[in-house]
Amino acid sequence: MGAQFLFGGVGVVLFVLGLWSFLVHAPLLRKVIALNIMGSGVFHVLIAVAYRGDTAPPDPVPHALVLTGIVVAVSATALALTFGGRLMDMDKDGTDDA
Amino acid sequence: MTKDPGRSGADARNDAAAAARAAERDRDLSLLLAVLLTLIGIALLGIYWLALNEAEGxxxxxxxxxxxxxxxxxxxVTAVLLNYRAYDTLMExxxxxAALLGIWSLGPAPAGFQRSGRALAAMVSWVVPLLILAAGYMLWVGGYAPGGAFQAGALLGAAGVIVRLAGDPSAGLPGEHAQRALSVLGVLVFALVGLALLWLGDGFLTYPPSLAKWLILLIESAATLAIGVALAAAYVGGRPATAPASTLASGKAGARTEPTGEGN
Incomplete structure (x- = not known):
């Protein structure tokens, strides 16, 4: 129970830290990283929740959700980074033209 | 605002004061946010603690x-992903x-990196085949132990990332048409299997137990290829170059066409 609470509790802390960073910092890259940290916190909680004692096997449903979530997070991050890169290129072009 | 030279000193002072006020406001705001979020965190931890101590429902x-x-x-876990909740995995x-199509629609890929030195190239030529081998193992082992299409696809994607970091602008991926075909392969095979089962009267993605293993293996193999290609192509970060002309158009240094075939 102690280890389970610690693992999930770290997830809650990561989520809150990520949310704070997401709200406070303006640069897009930092926001993307903050979103990923929030996601890691959620994964931590889901994995901790799957634990059902040392004798029973862990609940496979939250584990599958985490696996799904990782792939969605990676693809969303890739898309966000590409958007950010294009935005930066556009800013550079704008100042070059002016 | 007209910028006349006589007033620029005062303007600068005003700007500095405004900037200082804005910075102070930002600091106050972030402090307030920190306090609020700490409270939210404590509340979440309390809820989590209560949920853990609740009698097992x-x-x-x-x-x-x-x-x-x-x-x-x-x-x-594979049973959940590919059988009970196969819909979820299809949508995933x-x-x-969709993310890959979004990345491709934003324009051509930026130029690759400079070619690797001899030591890195030698390491890459060892690591990439091992990654591909490990991906095949991961795919097969997913049937009875932790592993499966996503882990295997992630290894393939990692192989693509390494190949691109070592200087191949296309991350070892095949040409544009093959990339398009491979990236839809996962969804296509998944949906076709589902529709075939529907047509046979079992219901969408309801596998008959005797065939389930092979259908899952078929879907996972296609999904592994699709995930690997999608991750590597997402790392490339743009539409694959069709003709040398588009490479020239995006044309900074280091974009050279070279024979692909590593990583496949």
């Missing part, structure tokens, strides 16, 4: 674990494909 785990022998695989592959 009914969970899906027993149902999920109990039916594993009928799913065609022995690994309960669709999300990956």
């Amino acid at each position: 009914p969970r899906l785990a027993d149902l999920a674990l109990g039916l594993v022998p009928r799913t065609g695989v022995d690994n309960p 592959l669709a999300v990956l494909l």
Whole structure:
């Protein structure tokens, strides 16, 4: 129970830290990283929740959700980074033209 | 605002004061946010603690674990992903494909990096085949132990990332048409299997237990290729170059066409 609470509790802390960073910092890259940290916190909680004692096997449903979530997070991050890169290129072009 | 020279000193002072006020406001705001979020965090931790100490309610785990022998695989996580919640996994592959299409629609890929030195190239030529081998193992082992299409696809994607970091602008991926075909392969095979089962009268993605293992293996193989290609192509970060002309158009240094074939 102690280890389970610690693992999930770290997830809650990561989520809150990520949310704070997401709200406070303006640069897009930092926001993307903050979103990923929030996601890691959620994964931590889901994995901790799957634990059902040392004798029973862990609940496979939250584990599958985490696996799904990782792939969605990676693809969303890739898309966000590409958007950010294009935005930066556009800013550079704008100042070059002016 | 007209910028006349006589007033620029005062303007600068005003700007500095305004900037200082804005910075102070930002600091106050972030402090307020920190306090609020700490409270939210404490509340979440309390809820989590209560949920852990609550008497064990009914969970899906027993149902999920109990039916594993009928799913065609022995690994309960694979059973959840490819059998019980196969819809989710299909949609997830669709999300990956949508993200890749979004990246491709934003324009051509930026130029590759400079070619690797001899030591890095030698390491890459060892590591990439090993990654591909490990991906095949991961795919097969997913039937009875932790592993499966996503882990295997991630290894393939990592191989693509390494190849691109070592200087191949296309990350070892095949040409544009093959990339397009491979990236839709996962969704296509998944949906075709589902529709075939529907046509046979079993219901969409309801596998008959005798065939379940092979259908899952078929879907996972296609999904592995699609995930690997999608991750590597997402790392490339743009539409694959069709003709040398478009490479020239995006044309900074280091974009050179070279024979692909590594990584496949």
